[in-house]
Each structure stands twice: as C-alpha cells, then as structure tokens.
Amino acid sequence: MEGPESTLFEAHVTGVFTDHAGAATAAESDGEIESESDTDIGTDESAVETRVALETAESAFLINPPQDALETMVQAIEPDAPGSIRLFAPRDPLADLFEEFTVASTTADLVRSDVLSIRLLESVPRHSLLVTDRQVVSLVKHGDRIRGLATDADSFVTDTYERYQSRWHDADEYSLRVPPFSRVESTLEAELGDRVASDFRQALGRVDGIGQGSVDEVAAALLAAAKHDKLLYDISRWGEEIGLASKATFSRTKNTLEETDVLDTEKVPIEVGRPRLRLTVGPDRLADAPIEQVVETTVDQLS
Numbered sequence: 001m002e003g004p005e006s007t008l009f010e011a012h013v014t015g016v017f018t019d020h021a022g023a024a025t026a027a028e029s030d031g032e033i034e035s036e037s038d039t040d041i042g043t044d045e046s047a048v049e050t051r052v053a054l055e056t057a058e059s060a061f062l063i064n065p066p067q068d069a070l071e072t073m074v075q076a077i078e079p080d081a082p083g084s085i086r087l088f089a090p091r092d093p094l095a096d097l098f099e100e101f102t103v104a105s106t107t108a109d110l111v112r113s114d115v116l117s118i119r120l121l122e123s124v125p126r127h128s129l130l131v132t133d134r135q136v137v138s139l140v141k142h143g144d145r146i147r148g149l150a151t152d153a154d155s156f157v158t159d160t161y162e163r164y165q166s167r168w169h170d171a172d173e174y175s176l177r178v179p180p181f182s183r184v185e186s187t188l189e190a191e192l193g194d195r196v197a198s199d200f201r202q203a204l205g206r207v208d209g210i211g212q213g214s215v216d217e218v219a220a221a222l223l224a225a226a227k228h229d230k231l232l233y234d235i236s237r238w239g240e241e242i243g244l245a246s247k248a249t250f251s252r253t254k255n256t257l258e259e260t261d262v263l264d265t266e267k268v269p270i271e272v273g274r275p276r277l278r279l280t281v282g283p284d285r286l287a288d289a290p291i292e293q294v295v296e297t298t299v300d301q302l303s
Helices: 065-075 091-097 101-112 154-170 181-192 194-210 217-227 234-241 247-259 291-302
Strands: 059-063 084-091 118-119 127-132 137-140 145-151 263-268 278-282
Touching: 059 154, 059 234, 065 091, 084 154, 091 118, 101 181, 101 194, 137 154, 145 278, 181 194, 181 234, 181 278, 194 217, 194 291, 217 234, 217 247, 217 263, 217 278, 217 291, 234 247, 234 278, 247 263
Parallel strands: 059 084, 084 118
Antiparallel strands: 059 127, 127 137, 137 145, 263 278
C-alpha cells in the first residue's frame, strides 16, 4: 500500500510512523502479527509526541494502546479529523489517564464532536492494535521503542475488523464525568469575564506543568476568581451548573486554601440573606503576582 490512500494512522514518538509499504503476511494463531518489514515509531519514551490522523478510513479502532503513550495519543487527535477513532481500552488505564482534569475535559470535547468514542475492553489482547477496514497494525514495545508491524492481508484485516466491531457493539461506554473544556472556557468567560477565564487556563497549565495533585481544577478556579476579587457564590454556582464540582466542594476547597493563607475572604452585605464572601488573594506580595506564581505558592503551602 503506497501513497496517501494508505496514510491511515501517523504517530510520532520522537520519530515517525507513517504508512507501511510493502507486502505483509500475518498469523493470528499465536496472537502475533508477522510482517516482512516493520516501522520504527518510537525512541525516547520521555519525549513521546504522538498524533493521529485518519485520511480515508471512516473509523479506526485503537485497541489497548501502550500505557505510557495513551495520553499523548488521545491528546494528539485533532477535533476536526475527518474520521472517527474508537478507543477500546481497559478501565484502569483509562481511569489513570482521565484523572487529570485537562486531559479528561479536552477528551470530552472530542467525544462531544464524535471524533472519539471510548468503550471498555474486558478481554485484553496481547498486543496494542490499530485496526481499520484496510489495515491492522500491531504496536509492539521493545525497550524504549515502539515498533509497528502492519498487514493489509484481506482476510485477516476483515476478520479482525469485524471481530472488534462486534465486541465494540457489546461493550460498555466509558464515562468521563467532566464537562468539555470548550464549555468550561466559554461559560466561565460569560459568567465571570475573560480575565478570570484566561487566568483559569493559565493556572491549569501551571498545575499540569508542576504535576502536583494538591491543586486541582476547583482550586485553580478559586485562585483565578480570587485574583479578580470575585464572589465565592458566583464561581461555585458556575462550577456546579456546568458539572465541574458541587458548591460544597468549592466551599471545602476554599476553606483549605484559606488555611494556607494563600486565599482570603471578606463579607459583602446583600439586601436579603446572609452576606456573601468575596475571594481575594491572601498575601500582599501575591496581590499583583501572575497567576502562575500564585499556583506555585499554593502548591508549596499545601505540600
């Protein structure tokens, strides 16, 4: 298979995996795919950079992808991809991947746009596979590299594709339990302004960069709101309405941040009912600091 018609899947793992050219034969009896040649798609796993592109196939199965490459594969899927990808993986790796809010909410956008769908794989194959109606690629780890063994043998490809179609039909969908990130951004900007939305994005980016779980998406939203003296009522109502977290979770997280002196509150009287709380950044030295510095200080205080 040569030329653009065979460019069904591309992956970069500090290297390049493009369409596999040349004749290939495959044997399924021992669970392995044998090919006359293979394609090196990986080198240094610490610098995994994967992108997925569907050119001519309407859909493809990505089955049990390597654990350490799963996040990069999902993040590399383009929202406007012409085809659709069906991610078929066990529950535990998916739960680990989508524990990070940014990854989960970005993936939720792909699911909402029908570019990606996710179902649970109960019986896990020995290999990681990419399966389309034209090609089967086995992704095999060898040391710190990932190699692709590909075949376009008609009967094998057809049998494999139809088998996973059947399994997909019977499998349970995986629920991400987070709102799509585009909705998070647009509604936050509409409710509290573009500066709060911008600081929230930057706060999440810094949290991801630090890799510290003590500051989550709720804390990031509270810190962004505090930078602009917004009301706890407004940010927590927004968060609950879009499905980010409950008002009670926002309140508990606010209490935790207050205990570290990074965040402070002041009462704002209203005509009827209890005063509401305005969020402010605690220390004077952080009042004019960029949101990234506020996040870093919060992480230090909580660690």
